[in-house]
Amino acid sequence: MANMISDETMEYVGILAKLELSDEEREQAKKDMEQMLDYIDMLNTLNTDGVEPMSHIFPIHNVFREDVVENDDEHEKILANAPAAKDGAFKVPKTVE
Amino acid sequence: MSKQYETVIGLEVHVELATKTKIFCSCSTEFGGAPNTHTCPVCTGMPGSLPVLNRQVVEYAAAVGLATNCSITRKCKFDRKNYFYPDNPQNYQISQLYEPICRNGYVEIDTPSGTKKIGIHEIHMEEDAGKLIHDEWEDCSLVDFNRSGVPLIEIVSEPDMRSADEVIAYLDKLRLIIQYLGASDCKLQEGSMRADVNLSVREVGSEKLGTRTEMKNLNSFKAIARAIEGEKERQIELLEMGRPVIQETRRWDDNKESSHAMRSKEDAQDYRYFPEPDLPPVIISDEWLEEIKARQPELRTEKLIRYKKEFDIPDYDAQIITSSKKMADLFEATTALCGKPKKVSNWLMVETMHLMKEHDMEADDLKFSPENLAKLIDLADAGTINSSVAKEVFEKVFLDDIDPDQYVEEHGLKTVSDEGALRSVIEQVIASNPQSVEDYRNGKEKAIGFLVGQTMKAMKGKANPGLVNQILKELL
Numbered sequence: 001m002a003n004m005i006s007d008e009t010m011e012y013v014g015i016l017a018k019l020e021l022s023d024e025e026r027e028q029a030k031k032d033m034e035q036m037l038d039y040i041d042m043l044n045t046l047n048t049d050g051v052e053p054m055s056h057i058f059p060i061h062n063v064f065r066e067d068v069v070e071n072d073d074e075h076e077k078i079l080a081n082a083p084a085a086k087d088g089a090f091k092v093p094k095t096v097e
Numbered sequence: 098m099s100k101q102y103e104t105v106i107g108l109e110v111h112v113e114l115a116t117k118t119k120i121f122c123s124c125s126t127e128f129g130g131a132p133n134t135h136t137c138p139v140c141t142g143m144p145g146s147l148p149v150l151n152r153q154v155v156e157y158a159a160a161v162g163l164a165t166n167c168s169i170t171r172k173c174k175f176d177r178k179n180y181f182y183p184d185n186p187q188n189y190q191i192s193q194l195y196e197p198i199c200r201n202g203y204v205e206i207d208t209p210s211g212t213k214k215i216g217i218h219e220i221h222m223e224e225d226a227g228k229l230i231h232d233e234w235e236d237c238s239l240v241d242f243n244r245s246g247v248p249l250i251e252i253v254s255e256p257d258m259r260s261a262d263e264v265i266a267y268l269d270k271l272r273l274i275i276q277y278l279g280a281s282d283c284k285l286q287e288g289s290m291r292a293d294v295n296l297s298v299r300e301v302g303s304e305k306l307g308t309r310t311e312m313k314n315l316n317s318f319k320a321i322a323r324a325i326e327g328e329k330e331r332q333i334e335l336l337e338m339g340r341p342v343i344q345e346t347r348r349w350d351d352n353k354e355s356s357h358a359m360r361s362k363e364d365a366q367d368y369r370y371f372p373e374p375d376l377p378p379v380i381i382s383d384e385w386l387e388e389i390k391a392r393q394p395e396l397r398t399e400k401l402i403r404y405k406k407e408f409d410i411p412d413y414d415a416q417i418i419t420s421s422k423k424m425a426d427l428f429e430a431t432t433a434l435c436g437k438p439k440k441v442s443n444w445l446m447v448e449t450m451h452l453m454k455e456h457d458m459e460a461d462d463l464k465f466s467p468e469n470l471a472k473l474i475d476l477a478d479a480g481t482i483n484s485s486v487a488k489e490v491f492e493k494v495f496l497d498d499i500d501p502d503q504y505v506e507e508h509g510l511k512t513v514s515d516e517g518a519l520r521s522v523i524e525q526v527i528a529s530n531p532q533s534v535e536d537y538r539n540g541k542e543k544a545i546g547f548l549v550g551q552t553m554k555a556m557k558g559k560a561n562p563g564l565v566n567q568i569l570k571e572l573l
Contacts, residue, residue, distance in 0.1 A: 016179075016367055016369065018181055055174045055372040055378055056174070056372070056374065056376075056377045056378060057374070058377065060377045061172075061377050061378045061379065061380045062377070062379060062380055063149060063150065063376075063377050064149070064150050064151070064152035064155075065118070065123065065149045065150065065151050065152065066151075066152060066153075067116050067117050067118050067151050067152065067153035068117065068118065068123065069117055069118050069123055069124070069125045070118075070123035071122065071123045071124045071125070071135075071137045073130075073134040073135070074136070074137065075131075075132070075133040075134050075136060078133055078136050078137070078138075078141055078242075079133060081141075081143065086232070086235070086237070086239055087132065087239060088131055088132040088133055088134075088241075089132040089133060089230065089239035089240055089241050090133075090183075090239065090240040090242075091232075091235075091237050091238075091239055091240075092183045092237065092238050092239075092240055093237060093238070094231065094232075094236050094237050094238050095182070095183055095229055095231075095238045
């Protein structure tokens with residue numbers, strides 16, 4: 001494997017993704033990510049001169065909605081998915097600005 | 098000798114667009130609903146839900162871009178900005194990083210040294226976040242996603258401003274353009290327009306930019322001006338002490354008139370933007386752009402020229418009336434009804450402005466209809482009511498939008514021009530004020546004023562003043 005990922009990078013990526021990994025999981029994730037980077041290196045060897053970067057996998061564009069209200073008040077259904085709710089709102093641990 | 102510093106300011110202005118629905122779902126954007134009553138799986142980030150772009154958002158964003166001299170990106174797309182915060186249900190915000198819809202524009206502002214161009218780096222479309230309410234009783238936070246997914250445009254200026262005055266002039270200009278376009282009501286207090294200030298200082302003559310800070314939580318023009326002064330002083334003080342300015346986001350506290358660094362999250366600011374896979378690109382064809390251009394309403398500069406030409410009102414009047422869209426709309430609608438532009442302009446500039454000041458109102462808060470102002474002007478112009486009664490009735494129109502015809506009728510406010518009736522009242526006034534009569538006859542011209550006043554008082558202000566003067570002089 002050409003790419004090597006340091007423990008610091010793993011730590012950093014873990015923080016960004018809010019993931020806590022066991023030592024074993026961390027080693028596995030490190031391997032997976034190294035393989036991904038190798039694959040990307042391989043893609044980078046292809047000649048893409050004159051090829052427009054792709055931003056979407058289907059050849060479609062301009063998929064729009066008209067500006068018309070169609071949704072009703074379904075806050076009970078929406079809140080049914082909340083681990084905790086209070087006064088019609090999702091209840092979460094206190095956030096500090 | 099102390100060093101001379103220059104302040105360099107750029108703004109990031111968020112504007113909530115006036116669409117009926119959110120940017121990616123058909124939920125209402127109406128303000129003030131009970132928590133989470135305007136939500137659906139899309140704007141609460143439920144797994145498997147898919148966003149579909151609101152066409153009107155693209156049109157408003159392009160319209161603002163055109164009105165601010167931007168070039169419109171013909172093939173634009175959305176990107177994901179990844180971060181965790183409870184007001185952001187998807188754990189990413191859909192925004193535009195690589196291909197924003199508008200680029201390289203400018204607006205012109207008036208400064209004491211002449212017109213100045215403020216560059217617009219870009220304008221991009223994005224979605225708003227939800228609202229967090231901190232619950233003191235349970236030591237938790239409550240999340241309301243009604244604002245989540247409300248469409249925003251972010252207007253990023255170049256660092257072209259040098260003072261608080263220039264910043265206010267720039268914001269004023271943007272606000273007016275966007276209000277005229279009908280793309281947003283741009284109310285700072287209510288958060289439909291928000292400005293973040295990027296500010297750095299450098300020694301005069303230096304080409305290199307200093308380290309900047311970003312200031313948030315500025316919800317009035319006054320707060321923005323104070324925050325700019327405060328931050329400028331703080332940075333100069335640091336530099337004078339030989340200490341570095343740290344690049345950070347600071348929160349302005351307008352009550353304390355000071356700012357503090359916002360708690361830097363333990364995780365770095367690394368948004369890992371990538372192209373949004375759920376939304377296909379937006380291609381703006383020549384035809385579509387022409388349609389948007391054709392629909393652009395008349396902006397202030399054009400209105401100013403037309404008002405002077407079409408209505409023959411002075412530049413001063415036109416400037417004041419067009420300084421808000423609401424005022425200009427009232428002016429045009431009332432003039433169309435009564436055909437007296439100068440009279441309409443006078444009522445708007447004098448009495449309306451006076452009452453707005455007295456009631457601490459903005460033009461957008463005006464409630465009266467053009468119909469009732471037009472009726473009032475017709476009544477006054479025909480001499481049916483005199484000018485002091487007209488002012489009194491206008492106050493009622495201003496406050497409660499009453500029908501002046503009906504009000505004048507019901508309260509018996511019509512000017513009395515019946516010569517016989519007036520003559521008998523005046524005879525009484527003369528009889529009961531011998532001193533003033535004598536003064537007048539002895540050459541004290543001013544004494545007639547007192548007699549006019551007494552007559553008006555006896556007539557409860559409803560007499561035709563010209564006629565009163567005429568009869569008085571005749572009888573004396």
